[in-house]
Amino acid sequence: MSKRDYYELLGVAKGASADEIKKAYRVKAKELHPDRNKDDPSAESQFKEVNEAYEVLKDADKKAAYDRFGHAAFEGGMGGGGARPGGGFGQQGDFASAFSDVFDDLFGDFMGGRQGGRQRAARGADLRYNLRVTLEDAYTGLQKTINVPTSVQCGACHGSGSEGGAEPTTCPTCSGMGKVRATQGFFTVERTCPTCSGLGQIIKNPCVKCGGAGRVQKDRALSVNIPAGVETGTRIRLAGEGEAGMRGGPPGDLYIFIEVAPHDIFEREGTELHCRVPVSMTAAALGGDIEVPTMDGGRSRVKIPAGSQSGRQMRLRGKGMPALRGGGVGDMFIELAVETPVNLTSRQRDLLREFEALSEDNNPESKSFFSSVKGFWDSMKG
Ligand SMILES: [Zn+2]
Numbered sequence: 001m002s003k004r005d006y007y008e009l010l011g012v013a014k015g016a017s018a019d020e021i022k023k024a025y026r027v028k029a030k031e032l033h034p035d036r037n038k039d040d041p042s043a044e045s046q047f048k049e050v051n052e053a054y055e056v057l058k059d060a061d062k063k064a065a066y067d068r069f070g071h072a073a074f075e076g077g078m079g080g081g082g083a084r085p086g087g088g089f090g091q092q093g094d095f096a097s098a099f100s101d102v103f104d105d106l107f108g109d110f111m112g113g114r115q116g117g118r119q120r121a122a123r124g125a126d127l128r129y130n131l132r133v134t135l136e137d138a139y140t141g142l143q144k145t146i147n148v149p150t151s152v153q154c155g156a157c158h159g160s161g162s163e164g165g166a167e168p169t170t171c172p173t174c175s176g177m178g179k180v181r182a183t184q185g186f187f188t189v190e191r192t193c194p195t196c197s198g199l200g201q202i203i204k205n206p207c208v209k210c211g212g213a214g215r216v217q218k219d220r221a222l223s224v225n226i227p228a229g230v231e232t233g234t235r236i237r238l239a240g241e242g243e244a245g246m247r248g249g250p251p252g253d254l255y256i257f258i259e260v261a262p263h264d265i266f267e268r269e270g271t272e273l274h275c276r277v278p279v280s281m282t283a284a285a286l287g288g289d290i291e292v293p294t295m296d297g298g299r300s301r302v303k304i305p306a307g308s309q310s311g312r313q314m315r316l317r318g319k320g321m322p323a324l325r326g327g328g329v330g331d332m333f334i335e336l337a338v339e340t341p342v343n344l345t346s347r348q349r350d351l352l353r354e355f356e357a358l359s360e361d362n363n364p365e366s367k368s369f370f371s372s373v374k375g376f377w378d379s380m381k382g
């Protein structure tokens with residue numbers, strides 16, 4: 001299923017400012033709000049789409065990822081897992097918070113505070129880690145230890161959030177539902193229970209170490225295997241290595257976003273490598289062997305046919321980049337750049353003048369070009 005462009009959904013241009021995005025979102029959200037569109041069943045799904053778009057575009061990091069990778073930025077990582085409905089970074093909590101922005105607008109302080117909707121998602125947040133690697137690293141693959149600031153399960157209370165490991169008790173305000181209802185005119189609005197913040201349970205004696213959250217902040221060193229063939233935009237998902245959940249909830253995932261740094265010699269296009277190799281005018285005219293570098297650090301001998309023109313491409317099979325997950329190896333292409341000699345001595349100049357005087361059919365391209373030009377001028381006259 002193809003998803004609609006987030007900017008298009010909000011009706012703003014790609015370069016729109018945070019303010020413009022927010023304004024456009026509020027207009028759309030009011031227009032599409034389910035309470036105002038009871039007769040239009042499609043409004044609700046549009047409302048959700050608009051919320052999803054705003055959720056991404058209001059967040060500088062997510063927006064940057066979206067600008068760069070489009071919807072792919074929030075879809076499943078490679079190698080297992082895959083997309084969760086609603087996108088990798090969303091999860092329920094986010095929808096609720098976007099929702100409350102509009103509610104604040106529509107109902108003023110009736111909703112009371114920022115928190116609307118469900119807040120029961122005790123699952124930990126997904127984390128993103130940007131990793132820049134060299135083309136050499138991408139060629140061979142590498143094992144790397146990264147330090148991720150994250151929150152981990154509190155050891156003192158084993159994630160329960162309760163001092164001495166006492167069981168949490170059901171919240172008396174909401175009877176464990178996590179939300180309370182208020183009726184005002186013909187609206188019934190649910191909001192997060194103020195007593196338990198939506199968790200449905202309260203702790204009599206919160207753990208002193210984590211303040212009852214069941215998790216603490218910590219840097220974690222993770223050893224990550226970056227496979228050969230990664231490209232800019234490749235994401236590696238480490239399931240369960242994201243933030244710990246609230247009070248023993250399941251952890252989120254860690255996504256490693258790869259960026260491959262540009263290389264001085266090689267340019268990469270998928271599994272192909274391109275290398276521009278200068279050759280002297282005489283080598284190009286007379287032909288000969290040249291040595292070109294290869295990505296594995298070695299060299300290859302390449303035969304230059306006599307009369308090679310600038311821009312001529314030659315393929316070196318199997319000298320390109322490996323594809324991810326053992327999908328074979330690409331080719332390398334060298335492109336000849338014939339170099340006009342500079343800093344001529346008077347002797348060299350004499351030789352070239354003599355050469356020029358002897359030239360007849362040595363420049364077929366010039367010959368055909370100028371004969372076309374002559375035809376063009378003649379036709380303009382007639
Ligand atoms: Zn409650």
Ligand SMILES: [Zn+2]
Binds near residue numbers: 215
């Ligand atoms: Zn604790």
